[in-house]
Each structure stands twice: as structure tokens, then as C-alpha cells.
Amino acid sequence: MVLIVNTTSDHSITDELKNSLQDKGVDADIIETDSMRISHCIGCNFCWLKTPGECSIKDDYEIIIKKMIHADQMWVISDTALGFLDHKGKNIYDRILPIATMYLKFVGDQMRHVPRYKMNTEMGLIYTGEPEVEYLKKWNARMALNFESKSLGVFGRDELKEAVSCMCL
Amino acid sequence: MHVFIINGSPRIKSQSNTDKILEQFTKGMSENGTSFEQYEVSDRKQWDDMRKAFAENKNILIALPLYVECIPGLLIEFLETVEPKTDDSRIAFILQGGFAEGIQLRCGEEYLKILAGKLGCAYAGTLVKGNNFSIRFVEGAERDKITVPYGEMGREYAAKGDFSSEKCKKFTGPEVFPAPIRLLVGILFKTAAKTGLNKIAEGWGCTRPLDYKPYS
Known part of the structure; x- marks a missing residue:
């Protein structure tokens, strides 16, 4: 299943994706977050040390994380600000921490958190606006690596066809 | 020199490792007459004052924890609301994290250079250091061992106005x-x-x- 989390208020992007994915016969689950309550991460570490795997903030993010761990791919659609994701987009990633445990290990020459689940959710990003694209690509790859995942790439609003070509199982 | 400091940690001040780092950093920084005002991004009640101070000050320092390879969402939310500077302001950063190796913080550091430009400020460098996860779990000599070295970096910053010195670069410790x-x-x-x-x-x-x- 391909999970698509749209943090923008522009539903035309997801409408286009829905049509293209239907044509391709790809099983997609689309979440529009503009009508959801999703807080920023407050860094309490409860998801690691008090209620393992569960966020202390009881809002709508739990819907996303429950689907994410079973998804083959997760795509976030985000507006951009200051050359990067805007806060709504970044909050989706900051709140992902419950999928990791507090335990650590080395992978190659770097420390990593031991994953909580055996999941292989690959990560793609679709942006609007004018971010620093090269940086965003590097960030997405690094973020995916740290969750023992793989980057599916970073695509602008006008590159939806290219993004869809990566959305197959 | 007067420095406007933002603690960019979303964690409340009493639990913030970044705040405990700033405690020692500002102690060293103010030894020779450098003054400062500090605000907490975790407290939205301070955001109006922070916007005003951002506009009025030319020496800006943001201390922050690395959140998923970049800056925390809450800090982005605040910075989305400030007017980029058009004067000769300078901005420096203290970037800290849990993982111990310097390499873990480089992706975040790279963004901070971009951010300085987006905020209309000259980039005055980033003090990069990890291995700080345990600060709030320890006290006394154990905590001092981690945080007191930041005092020396505060002195360096006060003397030079940036983090360009070799001492600041070495402060990161091993890359891997x-x-x-x-x-x-x-x-x-x-x-x-x-x-x-x-x-x-x-x-x-x-x-x-x-x-x-x-x-x-």
C-alpha cells in the first residue's frame, strides 16, 4: 500500500495522484491533514522511555503512524518555507519517532536507533513552492537512512508524473 | 556586544538540554561584558517579544536540538512569522543532538547556512556537538562534565562574534x-x-x- 499524507490545503494534488494511481492499479491510502489536529513534537521522549511506541500527544497523528508501519511507501506532500519544508510538513517527520526504540546500534560506521517494527516503508516527498531542492534531496535521503529506509526522491508540484512513476509495488 | 538568544528546543525550559547548554555557554560569554537576552520557542507567549527582539538586534544566536536531521517543526513555525532582516545582522547557531558523532549533525548544519540567508543575516557559524542526550538525566559533576565545556565556547563567541575558530571546530569531537x-x-x-x-x-x-x- 502507498500512503500519501497531504499537509497542504491543495487537494488538487491528491486528486491528480488518485486518478493516476487508479489507472495504474496501485493501492493508495490518502490522508488530508488540513482537517486534522497534528501538533509539533515536544521532545518529551515518552515514546521511548515511558509509553514505548506511543506518543504522549493524543491528537490525530496516531492515524498516520498506524498506517505508516504497514505501508510499502509513504509520500508526504508539503508546502515549503525558508528553503525547506514548512512546519506542517516537518511535524509529520518529527512525530515519527515512536517507530524507533531508544536502543542504539551501529550500522556501518554510524549510530542508529534500533527500529521498533520490521517495516520497509520507503519515503518520498512532493513539495510546493521554491525550496532549496538539492538540500531537500539530501535531507530526504539522510532522513530515510536514519530510519533504515530508502528515499524515493523529491519531486515538485509540476513533477507529479515522475513521482507517480516511483509509486508502484 | 549584546546578543539576542533563542532556545529553539520545543521541550519546556525545565527539561531542555539546550537550555542547560545555554546556561554554561552564556556564563562564559558574559564574563567580559557581553550582555544577552534569552527566549524560549517552547513558550508561545514569548513569540511576540521574540519577533520584536529579532527585528531590533544585530547579533542573533539560536541554540537548537537536531530533530530528524534538521531543525524542529516548532522552530520553523516561529521563524515562518519573522520578517527577514535587511540590515547587517549576523546569526550564529548552537546545534546539539543525542548521537555522539559529528557526522550525524552535518545535514542539520548545512541547512542552518541556508537558513541564515533566508533570514537576511550573515552566517556566523554553527557550534556543532552531539552526545547530549543524558544531560537532563544527570546532575552535579556528571552534568557539568557535559555542559561546562560550553562555557569556553561562550568565551570564544564573545571574543570573535562567530564560531569560526579552530577551537570551536574541534569542539565537535570525532566525525565517526x-x-x-x-x-x-x-x-x-x-x-x-x-x-x-x-x-x-x-x-x-x-x-x-x-x-x-x-x-x-
């Missing part, structure tokens, strides 16, 4: 650990560190194993 150290630390992760974490969790009232899977 050599293989024998990794082997040793890897064993510690599976033994003593695990026990230590389980103890902290127990103290917090945790009743489940730390690798519990609520959504399986």
Missing part, C-alpha cells in the same frame, strides 16, 4: 568513531546502556519493555 571504539560501544549498547535506559524508564513509571510494539 574508529572501528575498535565502535566495537566497544556496540557492546555497551547491548549491556550497560540498555540497563541504564531500562532504569530511567522504570523511574518514569514505564511498565512495558522499551521495544514494545503497540501497533503490530
Whole structure:
């Protein structure tokens, strides 16, 4: 299943994706977050040390994380600000921490958190606006690596066809 | 010199490792007459004052924890609301994180250079250091061992107005650990560190194993 989390208020992007994915016969689950309550991460570490795997903030993010761990791919659609994701987009990633445990290990020459689940959710990003694209690509790859995942790439609003070509199982 | 400081940690001040780092950093920084005002991004009631201070000050310092390879969402939310500067302001950063190797913070550091430009400020460097996860869990000499060295970096910043000195660069420590150290630390992760974490969790009232899977 391909999970698509749209943090923008522009539903035309997801409408286009829905049509293209239907044509391709790809099983997609689309979440529009503009009508959801999703807080920023407050860094309490409860998801690691008090209620393992569960966020202390009881809002709508739990819907996303429950689907994410079973998804083959997760795509976030985000507006951009200051050359990067805007806060709504970044909050989706900051709140992902419950999928990791507090335990650590080395992978190659770097420390990593031991994953909580055996999941292989690959990560793609679709942006609007004018971010620093090269940086965003590097960030997405690094973020995916740290969750023992793989980057599916970073695509602008006008590159939806290219993004869809990566959305197959 | 007068410095406008933002603690960019979303964690409340009393629990913020970044705040404890700033405590020592500002102690060193103010020894020779440098003054400062500090605000907390975690407290939205301060945001109006922070916007005003951002506009009025030319020496700006943001201290922040690395959140998923970049800056925390809450700090982005605040910075989205400030007017980029059009004067000759300078901005420096203290970037800290939990993982011990310098390489873990470089992706975040790279963004901070971009951010300085987006905020209309000259980039005055980033003080980069990891291995800070335990600050709030320890006290006294144990905490001092981690945070007091930031005092020396505060003195460097006060003297130069940036983090360009060799001392500041060396402060990061190793980019990656050599293989024998990794082997040793890897064993510690599976033994003593695990026990230590389980103890902290127990103290917090945790009743489940730390690798519990609520959504399986």
C-alpha cells in the first residue's frame, strides 16, 4: 500500500495522484491533514522511555503512524518555507519517532536507533513552492537512512508524473 | 556586544538540554561584558517579544536540538512569522543532538547556512556537538562534565562574534568513531546502556519493555 499524507490545503494534488494511481492499479491510502489536529513534537521522549511506541500527544497523528508501519511507501506532500519544508510538513517527520526504540546500534560506521517494527516503508516527498531542492534531496535521503529506509526522491508540484512513476509495488 | 538568544528546543525550559547548554555557554560569554537576552520557542507567549527582539538586534544566536536531521517543526513555525532582516545582522547557531558523532549533525548544519540567508543575516557559524542526550538525566559533576565545556565556547563567541575558530571546530569531537571504539560501544549498547535506559524508564513509571510494539 502507498500512503500519501497531504499537509497542504491543495487537494488538487491528491486528486491528480488518485486518478493516476487508479489507472495504474496501485493501492493508495490518502490522508488530508488540513482537517486534522497534528501538533509539533515536544521532545518529551515518552515514546521511548515511558509509553514505548506511543506518543504522549493524543491528537490525530496516531492515524498516520498506524498506517505508516504497514505501508510499502509513504509520500508526504508539503508546502515549503525558508528553503525547506514548512512546519506542517516537518511535524509529520518529527512525530515519527515512536517507530524507533531508544536502543542504539551501529550500522556501518554510524549510530542508529534500533527500529521498533520490521517495516520497509520507503519515503518520498512532493513539495510546493521554491525550496532549496538539492538540500531537500539530501535531507530526504539522510532522513530515510536514519530510519533504515530508502528515499524515493523529491519531486515538485509540476513533477507529479515522475513521482507517480516511483509509486508502484 | 549584546546578543539576542533563542532556545529553539520545543521541550519546556525545565527539561531542555539546550537550555542547560545555554546556561554554561552564556556564563562564559558574559564574563567580559557581553550582555544577552534569552527566549524560549517552547513558550508561545514569548513569540511576540521574540519577533520584536529579532527585528531590533544585530547579533542573533539560536541554540537548537537536531530533530530528524534538521531543525524542529516548532522552530520553523516561529521563524515562518519573522520578517527577514535587511540590515547587517549576523546569526550564529548552537546545534546539539543525542548521537555522539559529528557526522550525524552535518545535514542539520548545512541547512542552518541556508537558513541564515533566508533570514537576511550573515552566517556566523554553527557550534556543532552531539552526545547530549543524558544531560537532563544527570546532575552535579556528571552534568557539568557535559555542559561546562560550553562555557569556553561562550568565551570564544564573545571574543570573535562567530564560531569560526579552530577551537570551536574541534569542539565537535570525532566525525565517526574508529572501528575498535565502535566495537566497544556496540557492546555497551547491548549491556550497560540498555540497563541504564531500562532504569530511567522504570523511574518514569514505564511498565512495558522499551521495544514494545503497540501497533503490530
